[in-house]
Structure formats: structure tokens, C-alpha cells
Amino acid sequence: MAGWRIRSCVPVAFGAAAALLLAGCANPSTGSATDDPTKPVTLKFWHGWSDANEVKAINASIARFEKLHPNIKVKSTGNVSDDTINQALRAGGSDTPDVVTSFTTNNVGQYCSSGMWADLDPFMKKDGIDKAKVFPKTLLDYTQYEGDQCALPLLADAYGLYYNKDDFKAAGIASPPKTMSEFQADAVKLTQHAKNGAITRAGFMPNFRLYQNSPDRMLAQWGPTYFDKQGKAQLADDPKVTQFFKAMNDISSAEGGHQKLENLRAGFGDEFSDGNGFLQNKLAMHLDGEWRGLMLKDAGAKFHWGVAPLPVPDDQADTYGRGYLTGTVTGIAHSSTHQNAAWELVKYLTTNTDQVVDFANDIHNVPSTNAALASPKLTPDPNFRAFIKIAQNKYSSAIPPSENGGMYITSFQDFSYSQEEGGEKNLRAGLKKLDKQIDADNLQSES
Amino acid sequence: MAVSLPTAAGASPARSGAGTGPDMTLKRKRNKHRLKVLGFLSPWLIGFSVFFGYPLIATVYFSFMHYNQIEQPSFVGLRNWKYVLTQMPLFGPALWNTVWLVVVMVALRVVFGLGIGMLVTKIKTGVGLFRTAFYLPYLAPPVAATVAFVFLLNPSTGPVNQVLGWIGINGPTWFNDPHWAKPSLVLLSLWGVGDLMVIFMASLLDVPKEQYEAADLDGAGAVAKFRYVTWPTITPIVLFAVVTGVVQTMQYYTQALVAGKIASGVSIGPGSVIQPGYPDHSTLTVPQLVYQLGFQNFNTGAACVLSLVLFVIAMAVTLLLMRKNAGLIPAED
Numbered sequence: 001m002a003g004w005r006i007r008s009c010v011p012v013a014f015g016a017a018a019a020l021l022l023a024g025c026a027n028p029s030t031g032s033a034t035d036d037p038t039k040p041v042t043l044k045f046w047h048g049w050s051d052a053n054e055v056k057a058i059n060a061s062i063a064r065f066e067k068l069h070p071n072i073k074v075k076s077t078g079n080v081s082d083d084t085i086n087q088a089l090r091a092g093g094s095d096t097p098d099v100v101t102s103f104t105t106n107n108v109g110q111y112c113s114s115g116m117w118a119d120l121d122p123f124m125k126k127d128g129i130d131k132a133k134v135f136p137k138t139l140l141d142y143t144q145y146e147g148d149q150c151a152l153p154l155l156a157d158a159y160g161l162y163y164n165k166d167d168f169k170a171a172g173i174a175s176p177p178k179t180m181s182e183f184q185a186d187a188v189k190l191t192q193h194a195k196n197g198a199i200t201r202a203g204f205m206p207n208f209r210l211y212q213n214s215p216d217r218m219l220a221q222w223g224p225t226y227f228d229k230q231g232k233a234q235l236a237d238d239p240k241v242t243q244f245f246k247a248m249n250d251i252s253s254a255e256g257g258h259q260k261l262e263n264l265r266a267g268f269g270d271e272f273s274d275g276n277g278f279l280q281n282k283l284a285m286h287l288d289g290e291w292r293g294l295m296l297k298d299a300g301a302k303f304h305w306g307v308a309p310l311p312v313p314d315d316q317a318d319t320y321g322r323g324y325l326t327g328t329v330t331g332i333a334h335s336s337t338h339q340n341a342a343w344e345l346v347k348y349l350t351t352n353t354d355q356v357v358d359f360a361n362d363i364h365n366v367p368s369t370n371a372a373l374a375s376p377k378l379t380p381d382p383n384f385r386a387f388i389k390i391a392q393n394k395y396s397s398a399i400p401p402s403e404n405g406g407m408y409i410t411s412f413q414d415f416s417y418s419q420e421e422g423g424e425k426n427l428r429a430g431l432k433k434l435d436k437q438i439d440a441d442n443l444q445s446e447s
Numbered sequence: 448m449a450v451s452l453p454t455a456a457g458a459s460p461a462r463s464g465a466g467t468g469p470d471m472t473l474k475r476k477r478n479k480h481r482l483k484v485l486g487f488l489s490p491w492l493i494g495f496s497v498f499f500g501y502p503l504i505a506t507v508y509f510s511f512m513h514y515n516q517i518e519q520p521s522f523v524g525l526r527n528w529k530y531v532l533t534q535m536p537l538f539g540p541a542l543w544n545t546v547w548l549v550v551v552m553v554a555l556r557v558v559f560g561l562g563i564g565m566l567v568t569k570i571k572t573g574v575g576l577f578r579t580a581f582y583l584p585y586l587a588p589p590v591a592a593t594v595a596f597v598f599l600l601n602p603s604t605g606p607v608n609q610v611l612g613w614i615g616i617n618g619p620t621w622f623n624d625p626h627w628a629k630p631s632l633v634l635l636s637l638w639g640v641g642d643l644m645v646i647f648m649a650s651l652l653d654v655p656k657e658q659y660e661a662a663d664l665d666g667a668g669a670v671a672k673f674r675y676v677t678w679p680t681i682t683p684i685v686l687f688a689v690v691t692g693v694v695q696t697m698q699y700y701t702q703a704l705v706a707g708k709i710a711s712g713v714s715i716g717p718g719s720v721i722q723p724g725y726p727d728h729s730t731l732t733v734p735q736l737v738y739q740l741g742f743q744n745f746n747t748g749a750a751c752v753l754s755l756v757l758f759v760i761a762m763a764v765t766l767l768l769m770r771k772n773a774g775l776i777p778a779e780d
Contacts, residue, residue: 086743
């Protein structure tokens with residue numbers, strides 16, 4: 001009798017476990033777009049801004065929105081990372097946000113393909129918004145994946161070259177470099193060494209781990225093609241990628257070598273502190289986004305500085321003015337049951353010209369609509385305007401979205417770190433292996 | 448506490464009246480006894496089922512599924528296993544680093560813990576001060592301790608390399624050098640060896656003094672006394688320290704992640720993802736990879752495969768250590 005009970009209990013236990021498994025796997029929650037946006041509602045809005053000035057600006061934006069839509073209250077939560085948003089939307093529950101933002105465009109492919117962020121095309125169609133006319137093409141491209149427009153740009157970031165005008169004057173350099181060969185020559189002139197050979201100031205630090213120096217951002221100057229028409233990685237077959245690594249290695253070697261630059265980098269303070277290498281004049285030229293200008297002003301930089309586009313390869317001199325583009329994106333959580341009200345907030349933040357201009361001026365970001373980019377209300381600061389020009393340059397580019405999110409960029413970064421440390425003796429063979437790896441990762445992410 | 452069980456042999460005389468009074472009483476007693484046993488066992492049974500049994504079954508189940516934690520899981524056979532074991536380049540370095548840390552860190556922690564334990568049981572004055580001094584670092588939060596170590600060992604601005612420079616030694620770049628990053632983590636773990644010191648100290652104080660006195664009379668030296676008196680008594684504690692050390696180090700995550708993140712100098716903002724392993728994947732551990740796959744890439748299947756690999760290795764190492772001829776289980780008399 002006891003034996004029978006044990007025998008019968010085992011399948012029951014396993015059955016219960018299986019039931020639990022299935023219960024745990026169910027889609028956490030499904031939202032709807034059947035709500036009436038004119039009815040009173042409270043929206044939960046998660047964003048990534050954390051700096052006091054930025055929080056003040058986004059709160060002011062929300063206040064303006066609430067004034068226009070008195071029935072909609074917005075409860076905002078700041079300093080939320082992509083990981084947190086990803087995990088919260090998967091976990092579901094009543095506290096999950098209705099409107100979400102991401103500070104990177106890397107994950108848009110994953111948000112769209114998984115259905116985690118709702119498709120915004122039906123909402124735009126309903127309101128008669130022609131997205132191709134409202135948003136610049138590059139920005140529109142990085143907020144969609146395979147036709148699913150699950151995000152919209154909420155201000156953009158353009159990358160350019162900050163340079164120390166005092167250092168340039170002392171080194172006898174009249175203007176910022178335009179081509180890679182000029183760039184290397186100027187970088188060498190601006191580099192200073194101590195008696196023991198250690199670098200005390202780098203003309204330009206090409207090290208990929210420095211602050212915003214992610215290799216994909218620098219590679220944008222070459223205009224690479226990451227994937228072929230079949231979606232297969234083709235970094236090994238694109239000669240621009242090889243040229244890029246050679247150019248970075250040449251600058252590094254000409255200045256004293258990677259390790260010496262790494263030793264200099266190890267002494268830098270945090271990027272967003274007063275210990276920043278450029279602010280400390282340990283870097284004469286530096287790749288950064290448009291927000292750095294405001295920070296340099298706030299920190300009271302003790303030198304004159306300017307902004308120019310990052311140089312381009314010598315054989316692509318006509319593309320000078322280009323730069324890497326990215327930005328904050330926003331969308332509606334798939335689990336939101338107030339999607340129509342959520343759309344009102346997304347629409348206001350992303351398409352209302354005055355709002356976009358005000359917000360861009362407040363946090364020193366590049367506006368993300370064509371109308372806002374052309375607005376006379378934009379701050380006249382020439383250093384900021386330089387980024388507007390980079391954003392409008394026809395050769396400026398962003399990374400292509402992938403179902404795997406930014407995983408291929410992570411793999412590319414890993415490879416680049418190894419390459420700059422001398423770990424990749426045969427560049428082409430290494431890139432071939434990297435392509436194979438990216439393809440395997442992408443295949444793994446497919447259902 | 449002893450419970451007398453009605454045995455089958457004891458029950459046989461009552462069989463003459465099958466299905467009647469005495470038989471039913473016996474059954475009721477047996478059932479009552481079973482329920483009592485189950486009642487006492489239930490806290491463990493529930494805990495085991497909920498926190499071990501179910502997660503283990505779920506992990507095996509998901510290792511054969513494609514599941515991004517949004518869509519319904521779909522069966523993919525051995526695809527996740529093939530991906531992790533043959534296509535994922537970070538699996539090899541992560542496994543190697545984890546095994547390296549298990550072997551070196553656990554061994555050195557046990558040796559240092561035992562050594563300091565012996566030291567503080569031998570010294571005559573200032574015992575309390577030394578015990579406190581050696582134990583206190585263990586109480587430091589792991590993140591704070593790691594941040595402090597990265598600062599101390601900063602190759603450009605850290606005081607350690609400055610002091611080394613004064614005596615003519617060109618210090619390594621510690622957490623910034625792939626060859627020195629793991630040894631730096633071991634240094635950090637040795638600094639916080641207070642937990643092992645306490646348990647070794649307790650076990651050393653538990654060795655009967657008479658045995659040392661008898662050994663003295665036999666003319667045994669310090670090494671012989673340790674070999675024949677101390678060691679046999681403390682081996683169960685050494686076994687405990689090694690097994691728990693292996694299991695903990697197999698789950699090594701926080702210190703390696705924080706050290707790599709700070710030493711890399713890469714800024715982490717809301718839009719960025721922490722990439723563990725700096726420099727050159729030398730501090731990447733299997734648990735970090737599990738988290739990255741499972742909760743950043745949402746590749747649940749591959750994360751489950753890695754977890755199972757880790758589980759199997761931990762079990763195998765533990766069973767190996769628990770064998771009698773491993774030398775850590777005292778021989779029964």
C-alpha cells in the first residue's frame with residue numbers, strides 16, 4: 001500500500017512541477033489599446049535621466065504635458081537602466097511602466113522583435129502622423145526593426161571631436177584635423193611624455209575602453225556595412241573595418257604604444273566627474289557627445305575648447321562632417337493597459353516641436369525631429385550647433401538594429417579590445433571568426 | 448524521541464481477524480505515524496522542493512527550450528547545449544577562470560585561515576586585538592572592499608605601487624593586467640579570511656591538550672605534533688572549509704564584476720550594459736556569464752545549460768572531496 005502511494009505520488013509531484021513550469025512561462029501580461037485617453041488615468045513613466053538638471057528638464061516636460069492633458073497624470077521614475085526595464089516588463093505585474101525609454105539604440109531590435117514594446121505605427125496612422133516627414137531617416141531607422149516601429153527618437157546624440165584650443169596653439173596647429181593622416185600627425189604633436197617615457201598627455205587616445213570611445217562609434221567615420229543582405233555578419237569582408245583597426249593602431253603606436261596610453265588612462269577620474277581626462281588636460285583631443293559641452297561649462301574648464309567633426313579616412317575626405325548618431329528612444333510597454341493615453345505622452349515628447357526644442361536646449365541634446373532641427377529657437381552656441389550639423393550630415397550613421405539587441409556590438413567591442421592589446425595577430429582571420437560568432441549568436445536568439 | 452514502529456512480524460498474529468478491529472487499529476497507527484514523520488519532515492520537504500527540486504527541474508527543462516521570457520518557450524532540442532559547449536567563445540575563459548579561482552583561492556584561503564588561526568591561538572598577549580584585527584575585514588561589504596582594493600592597487604595613483612616604487616620595484620598593473628587580475632582577487636579574498644580563521648581557531652582550541660602533552664613526552668617536534676595530533680582532529684573542519692569554499696567560489700560574482708568594472712574605467716549609465724571580465728576576460732566567471740545570458744540577453748536556455756554545467760562540476764568536486772580516501776574524512780575506528 002505504502003509502495004503504491006509512493007509510486008503514485010511521484011507522477012503527481014512531477015505533474016505539479018510541470019504545471020508550475022507552464023504557469024511560470026506564460027507571457028507575463030498583455031496590454032491593450034482600448035482605453036479612452038480622455039478619461040482620468042495615471043501613467044507610469046520610466047526614464048534614465050538622473051542628473052539634477054536633466055531630471056528638472058524632464059519633469060518640466062511632463063508638467064507641460066499634464067497642462068495640455070489635465071486628465072492624465074504622469075508618475076515618473078528616473079535613473080532606470082535598460083536591464084531593469086527589460087526585467088520588469090518580463091516579470092509583469094501592476095507596477096510595470098506604461099511608457100519607457102532607453103538611453104541606447106542597441107536594444108531596439110530586441111524590443112521590437114520580442115513584442116516587448118508595442119508597435120507605434122497604428123497610433124501614428126490614427127493621428128495622421130507621417131513619420132518619414134517628421135523624423136530624420138537615420139533616427140527613424142534606429143527606432144524600428146524589420147518594419148516594426150516600436151520606438152521613436154526622444155532627442156538624439158551626435159559624436160564629434162572636442163579639442164583643446166590652447167594645446168593646439170602651443171603646438172602650432174591652426175585648425176582641427178579633417179583626415180586620418182592629419183589626425184595622427186596632430187595627435188603626435190600634442191602628445192607629451194615624462195622623462196621616464198610615460199605619457200603625461202595624449203594628443204588623442206584611441207583606446208576603446210576610454211569613456212565614449214566604443215569602437216563602433218569610431219568605426220562610423222569609415223561608414224561600414226555590418227551585415228550583408230541575408231543578414232550575415234560581414235566585418236571580415238568589408239575593407240573599411242581593416243582600415244579602421246590599422247588607423248587606430250597607427251595612432252596608438254605613433255604616440256608611444258597602447259600600454260603607455262592605458263597607464264595614462266588608469267589615472268583618469270570618472271567620465272562624469274571633474275577627474276575627466278579631457279577636463280584635466282590629459283587629452284588634447286577627445287571623442288564625445290554633444291552633452292559634454294554643457295558639462296565643460298558647468299565644470300569651469302580652465303582652457304579654451306572647440307568642437308569639430310571627427311576626422312574621416314583620407315580616401316573618403318568628401319564625407320568630412322559625418323559622425324556617429326544614437327540617442328534616447330521611447331516607446332509603450334506591451335503590458336500597458338492604457339496604451340492610447342501612453343501614446344499621447346509619447347507623441348507629445350517626440351513630435352511636439354516646441355517641446356522637443358525646449359527639452360533639447362535644457363539638456364544640451366540634439367533635437368530629433370526635422371522641424372526641431374531647423375528651429376530658430378535652438379541654442380545659438382556654435383559648439384552645440386556643430387553637433388546639429390553632424391546630425392544633419394547625410395553620411396552620419398547609426399548601428400543597424402538586430403534581433404539580438406546590441407550583442408553583436410558587444411562581440412565587436414570584445415574583439416576590438418583584444419585587437420588593440422595585440423591579441424589578434426591575424427586580423428582577417430580574427431574578423432572571420434568574429435563574423436561566425438555573431439551569426440551563431442543571432443541564430444541562437446531566433447525562435 | 449524514539450518511536451516504536453509496529454513491525455510486520457508484530458502484526459501477523461492479528462491477521463486472524465482480517466479487516467476487523469485490531470487490523471484497523473494497526474493501520475490507523477501506521478498512518479498516524481507516517482503523518483507524524485511527514486509533519487516533521489515537511490519544512491525540509493517544502494524547502495527542498497520549492498528552492499531546489501523545482502528550480503532544478505525547471506533548469507533542465509529550459510535547457511532544451513528557446514525562451515526569451517516574453518514569448519512561450521519552444522523546444523529546440525540540443526541547440527542550447529551545442530551553442531554553449533561549442534560556439535560560445537566566452538564559455539572557455541569563464542570556466543577556466545572559475546576553476547582557477549576554485550583551486551588557487553580555496554587552497555590559499557584554507558592555508559592562510561589555518562595559519563592565522565594557529566597564530567592567534569599561540570600568542571599570549573593582545574589576543575583580542577589580533578583576533579579582532581584579522582576578523583574585521585571579513586565584515587566589510589564585498590563591494591566596498593573591492594572598491595578599496597582597486598583604489599589601493601591602481602597602477603598610476605594607488606599607494607601600493609608608489610610604495611613598491613620607493614624600494615625600486617616596478618609594480619604590476621594589478622586589476623588592469625590579465626595576468627595579475629585573478630591574483631589580485633585572491634589577495635582581496637585573503638584579506639577577508641577572518642571567517643575561516645574563526646572556525647579554525649575554534650577547532651584548534653578543541654584539540655585535547657593531553658595529546659600534545661603525550662606527544663611532548665614522546666619527543667615529538669612541532670611538525671610531528673601537527674601531523675599526528677592537530678591534523679586528525681581538525682580534518683572535518685578542513686573538509687567543511689574546502690567544500691563550502693569550493694561551492695562559494697563556484698558562485699564567485701560580485702568582487703570580480705566590481706573590480707573589472709572599476710578598473711576598466713568604462714562608465715556605466717542607464718543605457719549601458721556592464722560587460723564583465725575586464726581585462727581581456729580574465730575576471731569573467733561562469734555565474735557572471737549565467738547572469739549575462741539569462742537576464743541581459745534573455746537567452747534563458749543557454750543560461751540554464753551553463754547553470755547545469757556548474758552544478759554538475761560542483762557536485763562532482765564535492766563528491767570527490769567527500770570520498771574517504773580523499774584524506775579529509777577521518778578513518779573510523
